[in-house]
Amino acid sequence: MAAATAVRPDATLRGAVDVAHAAAVDVAGSDAVGEHLGMEMVQDRLATHYFASASPAYRGWRWAVSVARIPRSKTVTVCETDLVPGEDSLLSPTWVPYSARLAPGDLGPGDVTPYLAEDPLLVAGFEATGEEDVDEVALWELGLGRPRVLSAEGRDAAAQRWYDGEHGPTSAVARKAPLPCSSCGFLVPMPGALRSVFGVCANAWSPSDGAVVSLDHGCGAHSEADLEGPEPERVTPPILDDDALDLS
16 A cells, blocks of 8 residues: 655645735635634645634634635635534534434424334234234234234333333332232233233222333332331320328
């Protein structure tokens, strides 16, 4: 691999500070162009002069003025003038596509998520997912039902999300629960591979009612939990002392 040829210095372009400054002033105005910050050679007979931006709205930015000359000529020509960011410039956030900006919980009435043709969390409805119940339904629905079903990766992602969420074993309500959901009469077991880890809460008094809960989740509305009753109140009767002298 041949080494890159070094760009030769150009005294004519290096000395064209006034030409470059005038070009920047012509674009931005004299109040917006600050001191000369230096020059760099881009390639033979092409260089860029940099001037500080004096505009309060563009602190740290620089005016970049490209200048050039033709071979054997001392006439300097301005190519373009741009406002470019420096190392400490305030920049706008990197643009993120709409499909990547959405987060769980952002969807409101009337909102529609973009279609992902190659979603790794889904597979075609006729493919085997490893989930016996799902595969049986898919075969029955083939050509009639859903075009795609949850893939093994999608199932694992959902399970991990549920387990780490507020209905898993690490939530505040679960850590203070008297008993786990696995022994609660209001737990509706889930079918298929998720049955060994999750169920659905059917207790109207529970904060997890209608939600998928891990078997080691729990809350104070457990069907077998109870409050310890208070000790019965005992009133000690007064003692009558007949030998006491009443001086009143």
